[in-house]
Amino acid sequence: MSQDHNRKQSVVFFSDIVGYTRLMGKDEDHAFDLMKKNLEIHADILGHYRGNIIKELGDGILATFETVDEALEASLEIHKRLQSIPDMQIRIGLHCGEIIFDHGDVFGDAVNLTARIQGIGVPSCILISEKAREQLPANTNFNTQKLGMFRLKNVEHPVQLHAVTNPPCAVPKRSQILDNIHFQEKNPWKFWAVLSVSFILLTYLIYSILWNTSVWEKEKSVAILPFTNLSNNSEQEFFSEGLTADVITQVSKIGSIKVITKDAVEPFRGPDLPLDSIANTLGVSTVLKGNIRWIGDKIRINVQLIDPSENKNLWAETYNREVSDIFEIQAEIASEIARVLNSNLSAAEKDQLNKAQTSSFDAYELYLKGRELYSLYRKQTTLEAAELFKEAIQIDPQYALAYTGLANAYAQYLYFGEGDQWLDSSMEASAKALAIDPYLAEAFTAQGSAYYYKGQNEYAKISFEKALVLNPNLSTAMGNLATVYFISGDLAKSLKLQSKSASLNPTNHLPYQITGWIYRVLDQFNEAHDWIDQSIEIQKDPLSYEQKAFTYFEQNKIKEGVEMANQVILVNKDTTSLGFVAAGTIHFFAGDFEKAAFYLEESLRKKPDYESDEYFISPVYLSYIYKTMGKTKEANALLDNAISIRKETLESFKEDFNLWLDLAQLEAVRGNINQSSTYLKEAYNRGFRDDFQLVNNPIFKNYLSHQPIRSLLSELQKKRMEMNQELQTSDLLRNK
Template sequence: MSLDYSRKQSVVFFSDIVGYTRLMGKDEDKAFALMRQNLQIHQEVLSNFRGKIIKELGDGILAVFETVPEALAASLEIQRQQSLIPDMSIRIGLHIGDIIFDKGDVFGDAVNLASRIQGIGVPNCLLISEQVKDQIPPNSEFHTSRLGPFRLKNVDHPVELFAVTNAPLAIPKRTEIIKNIQYQEKNPWKFWAVLGATAFILVYLIYSVFWNNPIWEKEKSVAILPFANSSENPDQEFFSEGLTEDVISQVSKIGSIKVISEEAVQGFKNTDFPLDSIAKILDVSTILKGNVQWIGDRIQINVQLIDPEESRNLWAETYNREATDIFKVQADIATEIARVLNSSLSSEERSLLSKTQTSSFEAYELHLKGRELYSRYDKQSVLEAIEYFKAALKEDPNYALAYASLADCYAQLSYYGEGDQWQDSSLEMSSKALAIDPYLAEGFKSQGNVYYYRGQNEYAKISFEKALASNPNLSSAIGNLATVYFVAGNLTEALKLQKKSVALNPTNFLPYQISGWIYRVLDQFDLANDWLDRSSSLQKDPITIEQKAFIEIENGNQNRALNFIDSLFTGDKDTTALEYSTAGTIAFFSGDWDRTKEFLTKSIEKTPEFEQDEYFTSPILLAYIFKEENDRQKAEELWEQANSVRMLAMEHFGDDFNLYLDLAQLEAIKGDRLQAINYLFIAEAKGLRDDFYIINNPIFKNYLKEPKVLSILEMIQKERIQANQTLQSSDLQRNR
């Protein structure tokens, strides 16, 4: 047994098919069919009651539960379903006690005792120990009958047993239990016969299930390509797209499987790209293809899981269901992918997969239409999406996911400049979503987004972490959490999350860009350039160009840095405010004042509402230029505007070091050295790890010999050294 085992009080569940060995001798095919049906019932029911299957014992099941009511409810439901199957009867035994969990198995006296209790039962009964009986809540729906104490084999004390008497359970007599005990003691050969039959069953199952489908030993990863719309009505396109997103969301809840984000797979919609090429681009070992077709009021979904490297099918299924069964189909697909990829599901994962957001297909369809509109990311589409989400909530007022989608829309309205009051509305909607479903990842993600917009980074961090606890592959939450860590100065954690974001969304330029940015801050310039180049290969972005120019400036190559400016103005398109601002910033740090003035002035002209933007830095850099040129009036106008908007922003964004860095620059321009240094201290404490903005900044050129500034730079240097050591240690561990 390993040293990393854990001990926990749990309810131990044993079940066994009565007369299975005899049935095997008469009709093997029927016996195998019953065993498979028995396993399927156990998997479905136990997942609904947070039960965890530990192992399959041929015709029996060993499982554990956290609470007695859940174990009893699951046992009763299993017996109810089994009673409807001809020639099927099982017995179940429950006991509670401390057990040891080690490498997916369980050990301890409680396990052995539960097995003994099950073994002496009669067909269709549910036997429980006194310890289980004592934990049934008062006024419970479960009723019991005392059978008395019994001496069980290899148990050194009498065991008080009770039978649960709820219909359709059989209620054994005490004499029947005693006969079963005596029969077992007189017929020890039966144990070996059952063991032999079980071994034969297991060998047969291994042969039949895995002979042509070896246990999956490659990376557990999947790209779920957009489902094709095979319906005659092209207006049903929204449904196939929404179903794709929902299946991705379901599989993403399985922590042991890497699931490529919906954004990344959209690029392969309706393409003839070879599957092995798609697999290489997305870095996955399997691909799921599917199509959706409406046949009257029924829906047919065909899915196929493929190993693209070996060009072979791993699993295929056709679901022909009523529309209202669509939610179960999503869970079934996720469960089958986990099975094929040899990923065991935790009880929490099974519970998340079995949960349905709504029982109303009408509400679901309205929600899909709203999501399709929201994904266009323009103001008018968001306004239209809001109406669809509201309509979905009229159909089902308890549709938590629709509330989360409304929260996203309201936050987007705030982003479009419609007013910060929409952030309050967004938080209200995400709160409603989480009140209905406390484990809804999308609700926590929406909540975290608003907290981040408001600069409440600690609250944002908590929300994103809760989102990832329910959906470990939610790439949007991973990227946003990485940004929160970056702003807080935790570079190693930010980099780890950005790399995970790259793995889940390898066609998005942003995580590559930020990873390169982090490596530049850590003075690992070769790695920084590599990541930034990969970002540029996906999308040309001004910030990527700025970061590459900063690397040249840090290496003393100002002229090479200035050469990057030309790449911002290629093509016939209209130059954006961000491109002018980036060009001006590169020129500023490279010491080219004329081009700085030209580009930053144009960036302000392109930004009509710049006076309300606390992160727009062009006015600060221009104020310094005008002061150096003795144009005090222009310098003071820009200084006042930049200072006032940041002083107001501190009330809402007090956790963001960027504000304090900007205020330090403004105070240095004003000439207040003491206050400028004070703001630099605060910026470092809040997470400033990029000393480029101090060492290479013309505004601070006369501050670099100040003892207090040197102490700030020393603190940043220590943080950088510590981060590099942590990363080096992690790399060494991975390479072992």
């Protein structure tokens, strides 16, 4: 299909809740309820006026309409409906233009301009462009007031704006709009700047037409290899590491370019690397390599963008700059990569690229050192990283990324036994980062992680989604959001993100493993085997073998499934607690309780603190085995402890279906099938979608005819059919 078939003249609609971040800071539950009510009202009203919701951005809505009249009818009705809700005010922006529809999303200057218009409004107003006003019919019921011409950041020409005056709409004063523009944009357009940019663009256009006829037509993808430190001072190694990570982050803000993650490129170091092999391994069309050298207080950075398949140098540059220019260099490198790969940057992308982290190079150095220590994921280095982030903040109190680093470090304190009170500190740090920079994707990611650790999955989902709107290739947000979708039961959305995550980080086994897991749950067994095999090629994780065994069992290939336990223990010689759990679980579902008991008991011996681990599955299966063997005392001891710690955890983490599923199994072992069925229903409501855990589970063997379980199995089958239909319509099955 040609690109023209995806272009369409449309009315673009943007709305958002005024002061939502402040509401979240005061009362998260109330703010979340308002957000959900806002989405419900938009969905109900827009549907009556042929409005098509494109994105739900938490507190904001992006939609399209066929006509301006319908868009205004819907906007006015939304404002009327919201009048009765305390603390709820929104602002709406409308504009008309050609937009590009692509895989359920929309792009184009019309989208960016509408976002700008909406963002400078006042509570309860509807702002529309001159182009939208011109499309209203002569006999329209809508009254408007001209506000005048305004210059908006990254919009080439002044924009004539009108305010709708029909009650209950608020009509902003021109001074209010100008104040909002000044507040948002800070650096208004200068005439000579526009003239200079226009001249540069015109020069480039003439050059492209007359002298540079080559247009990039391959996949827009790049692997940015670790920059080489040419300085004699090894202590500067952290700077080259940080520069690599920051350039990757900059390019990842460009939605049209696939950028391989820092973790995936980490192994590929050195000046004489086989770039064609690297490109093939990482699945990219281009490779950027570079080096950095300190010359007194200045830095020299050399970069080359290469097409390895043709052994062709696409672009090269040497930067001799002051160290304070480092952020400009990063932005220039990202922009040049976009130019060479024929990627047109949107106004929002240009805005993101041109943002400087901090005005202090000393603060930047501290941040880089802290980020490097944090990436080691050890308790001591995380504690040291937090102190470095604090020092950076002391130097520059407006350093949003330093607050983000501190938020991430505080969140990790929980897993190092420092107490869950640090999650509140993490939330406070990410809130400070967003107060400084409301468009910082990394801060939304840190916020989402803290929400996830708190068990507040809906909040986490909103934060991660916002992060990906701002940075479509941010792998941390992508992987975390995919996990939230997965445990929430939205397998189609999780699968889409897991597949993209695997392409951005092809050396990480987890996206492949979880993708195979999802395909198994959806009864797509060939796909499941393919993805799990790829996961095992990267890392021989016992959970991957367990999922492969389950896939065989669902195909009634018991012998092949049991062989996966031998692969874990005998071939891979994995004698860790997780290895024994996987082998024991495989034999348990195969019905060989003697071998299952042996491996599961070994897993207990390898994990002395198992009684305090609410997610350790061995006691669940062992309690059933002991009961069938007549070891009532041993079975009851395991049951009592396992139930107790899971119920205690549910007081704080009610959204995790795994805890409800475990309780359902434990009560079934006790013979309390009614209580077990109640827990199963709770698990389903919170995202449980794997009927294998019922149909093939020895614990439920004698209860499958129980009416509540039969009904649940019917619901799971229906849900699986719906998700497979959703995948087919989005062509996910053809785009691994």
